[in-house]
Amino acid sequence: MRNSCRITIFFAVSFAVLHPASPAAALQGSLELAGQVVDAQGGVIPGASISLQSGGSVLTKISNRRGEFSFQDLAAGQYFIRVEVSGFEAFEKSESLQGSILDYTVQLQVSPLSQTVTVTSTMPEFVQEQAVEGQRMEEAATSDTAQFLRGEPGLSSFRRGPINLEPTIRGLQETEVGMFVNGTRTFAAGPARMDSDISHVSPHIIQSVRAVKGPYALSWGAGTLSALQIETFKAPFIDGDFETHARAGYRYGENAVAHDAFVNFWGSNDRFRFHFFYNRRQGRDYRAGDDQLIPGDYESDDFHWSLGFRINPETVLEYTGGYQEQNDIDYPGRLLDATYFFTRSHSWKLTWRPASGPVAELHGQFYINRKDHLMNNDQKPTASPAPGRIPPFGIRVDLPTESNTLGGNYYALFRKEAWKFKAGFDFYNSDQTAQRAISRRSNNFVLFRDIVWPEAEINDQGVYGQVFYEGERGQVGAGVRADFVQASAGEVSAFFRDNTTGSLDQDETNVSASLGGEYRLTGSWTLSAGLGRAVRTANVLERYSDRFPSTKFQLAAEFMGNPELDPEASLEFNLGTSLQLGPVFLKGEAFHRQIDDYITVQADPTLPRRLPLSPPLVFRYINGSEARFYGAELQGNSDVGPYANLRGSLSYVWAEDELFQEPVLGIQPLTAQLGLELHTVNRRMWLDFNATFVDRQNRVAAARFERRTPGYAVFDLRSAIQLPANWIFKAGLENIGDRAYSYHLNSLNPFTGQRIPEIGRNFFVGLEFHY
Secondary structure (H helix, E strand, C coil): CHHHHHHHHHHHHHHHHHCCCCCCHHHEEEEEEEEEEECCCCCECCCCEEEEEECCEEEEEECCCCCEEEEEEECCEEEEEEEECCCECCEEEEEEECCCEEEEEEECCECCCCCEEEEECCCCCCCCCCCEECCHHHHCCCCCHHHHHHHCCCEEEECCCCCCCEEEECCEEHHHEEEEECCEECCCCCCCCCCCCCCCCCHHHEEEEEEECCCCCCCCCCCCCEEEEEEECCCCCCCCCCEEEEEEEEEEECCCCEEEEEEEEEEECCCEEEEEEEEEEEECCEECCCCCEECCCEEEEEEEEEEEEEEECCEEEEEEEEEEEEEEECCCCCCCEEEEEEEEEEEEEEEECCCCCCEEEEEEEEEEEEEEEEEECCCCHHHCCCCCCCCCCCEEEEEEEEEEEEEEEEEEEEEECCEEEEEEEEEEEEEEEEEEEEEECCCCEEEEEEEEEEEEEEEEEEEEEEEEEECCCEEEEEEEEEEEEEEECCCCCHHHHHCCCCCCCEEEEEEEEEEEEEEECCCCEEEEEEEEEEEECCCHHHHHCCCECCCCCCCCCEEECCCCCCCEEEEEEEEEEEEEECCEEEEEEEEEEEEECCEEEEECCCCCCCCCCCCCCEEEEEECCEEEEEEEEEEEEEECHHHEEEEEEEEEEEEEECCCCEECCCCCCCEEEEEEEEECCCCCEEEEEEEEEECCECCCCHHHCCCCECCEEEEEEEEEEEECCCEEEEEEEECCCCCCCCCCCCCECCCCCCECCCCCCEEEEEEEEEC
């Protein structure tokens, strides 16, 4: 039955991707249209989509790394040309082709309203020939960035509450995925990890998301077994007089009574730019597909701003700041709820890019990220009396935390003909503190206090070097990185000292390296490969927790830290190919990963539990032997005439924990997606249908109480129309069949033992305005 399900999904995706319905035979002839796509300053633009339409037929090409494109064997006649790429305004023009044109130049203007999502399995410094259109983030109207990533092959996320979902990449999660915002390192604010590292960024302010599916982001920072980089909006410098613009929008979702309103105001000229952004998000309890009411209250206020000054044509000084306040967030997947998150971020960056000479770029950045967080159990069963329970009276739990990061990154990029050389260093100091107080709720009598994060610090200083070569048919790059890590803690409990070994202060020297390349076999067929090793140091909870619930292992049990944990070392090999066949684009990737000294947990019956309501078995964090991961993704899209586009994807990960001879905990099952978009030629109106098929997951870590999940299919319908006077109306129906389902990665409700279900049928409407 399971194999039948997989085969059905596979052939459904393959048929949708490989069989476009509209041939381009009507365009055949003997003429040629070739040229280059450039920006306003004449710089080449790779990865642009160039569509050529005549009658009911359409051809599509992607500009190469030099911005070049070519259409051959065309018939004479009238053609409609459309060129688009994320980050730039679309180019549209009607041309009469009576003879070959070999120097057709398309100049694109920067668009501050677009977003990109780039997913790669090789070095992020390589020019990307194919980027995922991140504008779908706005079109999908998601209220959380990590939730949108569920639609990208190899990426997913799991839910603990209504927002602040946790991203995963090919079975890696939490600090195994290095997460960065505008080049700054950021960490979760709570020991219960109610927030992921990137969750304090509104999806409406995101300009780009870059996901690296492998250990190749060595220049981004330390411990990146895989990595995510978010860049927020910056107004473009423009020639001429100072201009101001604005974008505002509102969305309402009837399930959960969700409100989402935002405004972004910016201005710029050739020397100065600024922006100010505000987003208000609010939701209530939501209905699952079986009409079960799931706790889902939340309030979020996001502020973001930036100031940029072009000192001269080659030098830019930039300041970026942000403040977010989240209040009263329900977490059905945790023992506690969130009273608040307060997040403040500041970054100063100086960049010099000379137009000529051996130095291509000098970059320096310094940043501060500060997060305050408070948890409570006001709406949990433990707050109410329960005769026969120990204790029988209601308790109050207060858990204030701080998570502060200070850091910087600096590099120099040199060029010599086809070669580039990059050398840099970065550092961060992560300082995390948390104490738990448990009181009798009726009279506020304090029963005891716990040290959760014992003024713990992790310091990292990293140095790296990279070299790149770009030839006519491909490019290759190699890099090496060394990190010097110091971990320490302040006061810990007497129990922790008596039941752990080794010093609280630990030093490490970790070496990472990677090699990657791309080779263009033909004008439309590319092969890529990568081999990399990255090393991740154990985080504060893994080192210093005193019988505190784990975030990665979804149990209400207690877990004991281990200061002497060795770092995880990941060795990964990736192989990929992409092919452009007229309007059809196909991409396939496969990988193998081995993590040595894999950090996992093991039951220790000698440890007594701290709280009487906890399960009796206490676990220790340990270094296992190794974990092995295999996986692959297939994706594609195709224009079907001038008014439709098909897309499809398929992804699967297999993983085994060799110590326990069972699957790694928390692996997403076989997943497929199919999408059909209908639109006008100028895309002022579009209708998008998306289907998600997920197989059941029977490969679970049974020894650590992971549960199986059934498969499901979910269907969504979204649409938009561009109205006069720069207005855009959006509407959609999500989970059309009102399916009751849960992502396999979602947390378990600690009181019921059931996975948190996803939202049921939801109708939403929205309106946007920009000038």
